[in-house]
Amino acid sequence: MHSVQAVVFLIATFATAIALDVSQICGESTPTELVEQLENSIERASTWLEDQQLLDGSWPLQSTKEAIWALQTTNEDWYSLEATTRQLGVKQLEIELLAELAHNNKANHIWPGRVRNRKLSLGKFSYYTHALNATCHDVTDFYGHDLPAMLQAQMHLFPREGFNNYYQYALAMIAVCNSGQMIKVRNVRILIGGQDEDGEISFHSRLPDETAMAVMALQCVFRSVNHNIKTMVSQAIQQAELALLEWQLDDGSFGNPHSTALVVQALMTSKEHKPETWRCTDAVQSILDVQKKSGSFGNLGATLHILPALAGRHYGELKYLNPSCKKNPIRMLPRLPTNSSSIMLYLTIQDEVQVDSEATTLVLAAPHNASLFEIMQLAHQSDQDEFRFEFGESSWGHFVTSINGLKSNGDKNHYWMLLNSSGELTSTGMDDIYPEHGEQYVWTYRALG
Numbered sequence: 159m160h161s162v163q164a165v166v167f168l169i170a171t172f173a174t175a176i177a178l179d180v181s182q183i184c185g186e187s188t189p190t191e192l193v194e195q196l197e198n199s200i201e202r203a204s205t206w207l208e209d210q211q212l213l214d215g216s217w218p219l220q221s222t223k224e225a226i227w228a229l230q231t232t233n234e235d236w237y238s239l240e241a242t243t244r245q246l247g248v249k250q251l252e253i254e255l256l257a258e259l260a261h262n263n264k265a266n267h268i269w270p271g272r273v274r275n276r277k278l279s280l281g282k283f284s285y286y287t288h289a290l291n292a293t294c295h296d297v298t299d300f301y302g303h304d305l306p307a308m309l310q311a312q313m314h315l316f317p318r319e320g321f322n323n324y325y326q327y328a329l330a331m332i333a334v335c336n337s338g339q340m341i342k343v344r345n346v347r348i349l350i351g352g353q354d355e356d357g358e359i360s361f362h363s364r365l366p367d368e369t370a371m372a373v374m375a376l377q378c379v380f381r382s383v384n385h386n387i388k389t390m391v392s393q394a395i396q397q398a399e400l401a402l403l404e405w406q407l408d409d410g411s412f413g414n415p416h417s418t419a420l421v422v423q424a425l426m427t428s429k430e431h432k433p434e435t436w437r438c439t440d441a442v443q444s445i446l447d448v449q450k451k452s453g454s455f456g457n458l459g460a461t462l463h464i465l466p467a468l469a470g471r472h473y474g475e476l477k478y479l480n481p482s483c484k485k486n487p488i489r490m491l492p493r494l495p496t497n498s499s500s501i502m503l504y505l506t507i508q509d510e511v512q513v514d515s516e517a518t519t520l521v522l523a524a525p526h527n528a529s530l531f532e533i534m535q536l537a538h539q540s541d542q543d544e545f546r547f548e549f550g551e552s553s554w555g556h557f558v559t560s561i562n563g564l565k566s567n568g569d570k571n572h573y574w575m576l577l578n579s580s581g582e583l584t585s586t587g588m589d590d591i592y593p594e595h596g597e598q599y600v601w602t603y604r605a606l607g
Contacts, residue, residue: 192439192442195443196446203464203465204229204233204465207453214246215247220254221462223251223254224285226251231469231471232469280313280327284309284333287309291336298339306333307339310339324349324369327349328374331378335375341383343383343384343387349375350391353372353397357397365417366402366405366413367416370421371424374427375473380392399425405417406436409444411445416459419468422467501593503524503593503597505599507561508603511572524536529589530592546562555588572606578598581600
């Protein structure tokens, strides 16, 4: 066996940005030229939006929450890519909301659990919840605060003076829905109760914005609402979608670029209206036509609200997305000394038996002459909270019997299998594998037979 002097576990996150696929944003017939324009537009707008970040990590005009929501929704890997400015931005997001909640607590002796701070409107509070959800926070226990429960308590006060806008109400409903919490039937009935005979859900608005947000809210809750009101919700959605179609202008837009983006997002959720029936290509093109050379859409507010729509993402979608921090978290282990001829290796551990389990990737650096078994032994010795394994030995060499407490089970034919980066079984055991720089190996727990 080759001698191993040291192995280092890099304190860094490894993630590869997943290229955003907008090739079918307007269905299978989406023009290639439009796709190319979108990809270019999204890159420019995202860069411009990130450039607006201030030194303390926040964004101007108290828009940190909206900016983070837009960037993370557009690119699921945005937060997991370990850029200092991004981590600082999310930390600033936490600080801002904690300050708002502290201010709100002054009134909690009168209204326990309700947001009574006039500065923290329901819409503002909803965006904080959206942004925290998007960056993988537990919003049911945000430093002891159950944000979805607080949102629902505030929704109970609707409508009242200063709070009679269905846009805010629907946005809050989506935030609760995206948090995986059950929406109260009363809240759903209130939103549907705002629908007029033309199908619009608004307080006499001259824009389609409220109706568009209401459609996204009802689509989000449809799968989880009580069976007794599913028909009511479905009918309300259909009528509201028809009302939105009436707003479309000759150039394909639905008014200003912000309104157009909202309606496009709402109609993307439609099960009744295919993209060609509402001239999706023209609608999207009308938004692209107003983008500035800088990458913005005129100002900060317009840009952060339009960006997710260009990526084909809508407000109610987060519930069904899988942010990268939930897919495959990268573990950061203590640094140890190494020699000058080290190589980098990626070791993934996954469980195929439990389909909902999360894979984990370790980023390792080791001497070039170390076998995979030797590297795993030192990983085990360095930090057993992050990685530990047990092994047996046969005439063929060492074999794994347990990783991180998950043991092979001969009675059920559940075993640990070693795969290469292509997902194929390795032709040799871990004793005879000497990783090269940049290689990846996968230990997968699999049911055989």
